[in-house]
Amino acid sequence: MRKITIFKRKHLLVNAMLLMSTVIARAQDGAAGIAEADTKVRSYFEPGTNLMYAIGAVLGLVGAVKVFQKWNAGDQDTSKVAAAWFGSCIFLVVVATVLQSFFGV
Structure with missing residues (x-):
């Protein structure tokens, strides 16, 4: 097995944090999206x-x-x-x- 260097671990951690922050930012607008979909379907x-x-x-x-x-x-x-x-x-x-x-x- 190859060892993952400390630099690669930090790089993976930073990428994971950026991905999670993007997901959280998009999820906060979910209620508005669901309400908009509801009105469109009802129309x-x-x-x-x-x-x-x-x-x-x-x-x-x-x-x-x-x-x-x-x-x-x-x-x-x-x-x-x-x-x-x-x-x-x-x-x-x-x-x-x-x-x-x-x-x-």
Whole structure:
């Protein structure tokens, strides 16, 4: 094993102290960064919720057309298809509403 000279030890110690002081200086601004991130994330909830409602409306229209086509064709599984499309629309609306109420936007 090579011995570390006193000069190298002091050099390593000084570098470690400089690194720690930099980390501590950056960490003191952490609360402000977290608050800024919180406001930015919360600003996206209302447009995101509206987008989910719009996607649910489009899915509802597409599902209604698909179910109508199956019903006119006389398919036996029309009720399954209707339940699946209706369930997906309800799921999107419920998720959007729960997210909005959960995060208090």
